Amino acid sequence: MQLQGSDSLQNKILLFIGTFFIFNVVASIFRYNKMPEWLTLLQGVFIFICFFFLLFRFVFNSKLFQDQFLTRIIILGGYFCRGLIAIINEYIPLLPNLSDVSYYHNLGIEYSRELSIHVGGFGASAFGSYFIGAIYLLFGPSPLVMNILNSLVYSFTIIVLIKICRELDFNNFWVVALLGSILPSSILYIPVLLRESIFLFFSMYYFYQMIILFGKEKKGFSIDDSRRVSIQSGQTLYWDASPDPGEHVGNLVCEI
DSSP states (O other): HHHHHHHHHHHHHHHHHHHHHHHHHHHHHTTTTOOOOOHHHHHHHHHHHHHHHHHHHHHHHHHTTTTOHHHHHHHHHHHHHHHHHHHTTTOOOOOOOHHHHHHHHHHHHHHHSSOOOOOOOSSSHHHIIIHHHHHHHOOOOOOHHHHHHHHHHHHHHHHHHHHHHHHHHHHHHHHHHHHHOOOEEEHHSSSSSHHHHHHHHHHHHHHHHHHHHHHHHHHHHOOBHHHHHHHHSEEEEEEEEEETTOOSSOOOEEEO
């Protein structure tokens, strides 16, 4: 069984490397020309399916979503809908035509072709040049790839938000996933060539890390009005979870 699992993993790695190599060859061929629509669609659909299985494996293998079947379905369904909107919008306009989309697209094309920046290298310009330009350099000048990537990143943003709610003792994960999936902004500004998805993910992740850090400080041992640490001579230490009457927390007790 282990040998079969190892062979399966090796086959997936080889498939990934081979696909990446083909996409890179395509990017090299069409670096200075527009990719054919059928090739853009084929590439986008393939990446959309790969990202879906990646997200599927994550939500069904994560302990965070144990016994949370409805939450899993909502997260997968949200990504599927946003990715589908991104694919359709590439050929049939469904979303508003925003000027920033063409701006980022042109910055990405310039960087992928010449590996140089013609405007400021910070903020929006940096996102369009470095990030989108790197994606175009690897996969070709296709906004569809970035749009699908934005949809995937937003799905992981919802997962980070669920982790934040767990730290705050709110365990109705399906409510968080549903609200995050049906927000109008998640439909208008996520499956397009904008930076909102990436920035939102890092903002939520930073906020999550701050909550973790703050929680560790609150749980740390200290001597103050609300805690009492009792240490008796001995060798074995354990935490007594049963507080004395009138105390807020348990005591650190030593056994001889």
